[in-house]
Amino acid sequence: MLVFLSFGTDAADIFLEWNVSLDWNIKPITIDQPVITINGMFPGPLINTTTNDVVHVNVFNNLDEPLLMTWNGIQQRLNSWQDGVSGTNCPIGPGKNWTYEFQVKDQIGSFFYFPSINFQRAAGGFGPLRVNNRNVILVPFPKPQEEFDLLIGDWNELPYKDTRKLVGGPSIQRARARYILINGKGSYNSSWGNGHESIQVEQGKLYRLRISNVGTELSFNFRIQSHEMVLVETEGSYTNQIVLDSLDVHVGQSYSVLFTANQQDSDYYIVATPTQINTPGLNDGVAVLHYANSNSQASGPLPPGPNSMDRNFSVNQAKSIRWNMTTGAARPNPQGTFNVTNVTISQNFVLHASEMMFNGTHNFTVNNVSYLTPSTPLKLADFLANGSGVYQPDIFPVDSILQEAVQGTxxxxxxxxxxxEIIFKNDHSFMDSWHLDGFGFYVVGFGDGDWSPSSRSSYNLLDPVVRSTVQVYPDGWTAVYAFLDNPGMWNLRSQRLQNWYLGEEMYIRVFDPDNNTAKERPPPDNLLRCGLFSSSSTRVLVSMASLLFLAFNLVLQTNQELPLLFL
Known part of the structure; x- marks a missing residue:
């Protein structure tokens, strides 16, 4: 159900009702495994909005376990209560429903949503989310004939619950991503999958593709046989328009490209192949670009892309993606009005991502600390008890690595x-990808090896692109700036599902002591309570948890090994 109620000419209310369920009949790779659908759809339905619209999504959880939905890249201005991650929301229990309400305030661009807990993203539940320009704001390219959402990502061979057990077990195993799906469908002319995706175009017309990497671990290189693409947008930023034969898209990222159907009437391959990985046996994602008057099937070899291990190509392409400084986006004033040429940095985080053993099990860490998810959302604890018993602020080493690995909240x-200024250092042997809810990153630099203050001389401070997810190359670093003008509790995480699930995340609390609701919204009327605040024994539990966190604080100060803290 979709209803628009006018708010003058500036905004609308959008009402959606979703039934989230498991379907065993879709078989993306012809293997019996459950797929998470929304209203029977995989991928889920498009949320099509315009800047400043208010979205209401009533989610009915028909799964057999708790569920949260998060809105990847939507900044939730002044309202982290609707962020849909474990640190901000209580989950929706099986057989229950809850209504999210959020505003796509001062944003435009291409995004997607997905389930954020219990490794459920590996089973689907994702879908596209567009934020269109208001009519009064000029778009910096011609209006396309049509727009298409391409949700592309790797897919595992095992049911998601089996994969969840493997990655969290005593002997860590990489999620067995062997296939790439395009809009939930298999590859053209393959022996696996439920058919292939086909996009129909008319000769001579201009089209926009909104491409998102909704997978769990693999970067891919995207290309269209015999067609050039023009990059125009990424995660809410209009970019300088550059012509591309292919585009690397890393986990959690979204792009918009334009292309003209300027070839003969025929069918052409649309290809997504794994990149920055040297593992054999991975299956490409192949769809079809179908010209309306075509009587010919796509044929010949797939269009070649860069060598899958060509890091220079990938890094140089990333550096070439720059902010369009002269165009407006959500606002009429040019994006370049908000530049970082002369900003003063107040904080510096240097975050090393790696993996460690805890009591015989593998976990992923940030500066040798692995995040332990409490049963009580941090935002809820912050509101009801000033965080007492669930977390303690400012004990995480934001610019140093602990000598001994620990777990904690x-x-x-x-x-x-x-x-x-945040420096992401990737100590893994594989690609990583980082995301910050609530804000956009100004991506100012990439580099190899260790970062040092002298690395700042290589930064691009003139026109760095702003986006919500940024890749970090193996044994390399990525530097970003962010302006923390959005009060709330915000998740900073690896977008690789296994890393995130096993502890490679943290939270940043941006606090304004002024209780003015114009600065940060109060909790919603339908606030869910759970964990420490779901029973009458709250005081006792809070006291016990506080003692545990005092012990954790002592460990961080003394660099001793900490036993697991299960809260």
């Missing part, structure tokens, strides 16, 4: 309306 403070 930690929150770092971000200075409200301050500029933060």
């Amino acid at each position: 930690f929150v770092a403070s971000g200075i409200h309306k301050g500029w933060i």
Whole structure:
């Protein structure tokens, strides 16, 4: 059900009702495994909005376990209560429903949503989310004949619950991603899958593709046989328009490209192949671009892309993606009005991502600390008990690596309306990808090896692109700036599902002591309570948890090994 109620000319209310269920009949790779559908659809339905619209999504959880939905890249201005991650929301229990309400305020662009807990993203539940320009804001390219959403990502061979057990077991196993799906469908002319995706075009017309990597671990290179693409947007930013033969899209990222159907009437391959990985046996994702008057099937070899291990190509392409400084986006004033040429940095985080053993099991860490998800959302604890018993602020080492690996629930403070510099250092042997809810990153630099203050001389401070998810190359670093003007509790995480599920995340609390609801919204009327605040024994539990966190604080100060803290 979709209803629009006018708010003058500036915004609308959008009402959606979703039934989230498991379907065993879709078989994306012809193997019996459950797929998470929304209203029977895989991928889920498009949320099609315009800047400043208010979206209401009533989610009915028909799964046999708790569910949360998150809105990847939607900044939730002043309202982290609707973020849909474990640190901000209580989950929707099986057989229950809950209504999200969020505004796509001061945003445009291409995004997607997905389930954020219990490894459920590996089973689907994702879908496209568009934020269109208001009519009064000029779009910096001609209006396309049509727009298509391409949700592309790797897919595992095992049911998601089996994969969840494997990756969380005593001997870590990589999620067995061997296939790439395009809009939930298999590859053209393959022996596996439920058919292939086909996009119909008319000769001579201009089209827009909104491409998102909704997978769990693999980067892919995207290309269209015999057609050039023009990059125009990424995750809410209009970019300088560059012509591409192929585009690397890393986990969690979204792009918009334009192309003209300027070839003969025929069918052409649309291809997504794994990149920055040297593992044999991976299956490409192949769809079809179908010209309306075509009587010919796609044929010949797939269009070649860059060598899958050509890091220079990938990094150079990433550096070439720049902000369009002269166009408006959500606002009429040019994007370049908000530049970082002369900003003053208030905080510096240097975050090393790696993996460690805890009591015989593998976990992923940030600066040798693996995040332990409490039963009580941090935002709820912050509101009801000033965080007492669930977390303690400012004990996480934001710029150093602990000598001994520990687990814990930690929150770092971000200075409200301050500029933060974050260095993501990837100590893994594979690609990583990082995302910050609530904000956009100014992507100012990439580099190999260790980062040092002298690395700042290589930054691009003139026109760095702003996006919500950024890739980090193996044994390399990525530097970003962010302006922390959005009060709330915000998740900073690896977008690789296994890394995130096993502890490669943290939270940044951006606090404004002013209780003015114009600065941060109060909790919603339908606030769910769980964990420490779901029973009459709250005081006792809070006291016990506080003692545990005092012990954790002592461990961080002394660099001793900490036993697991299960809260």
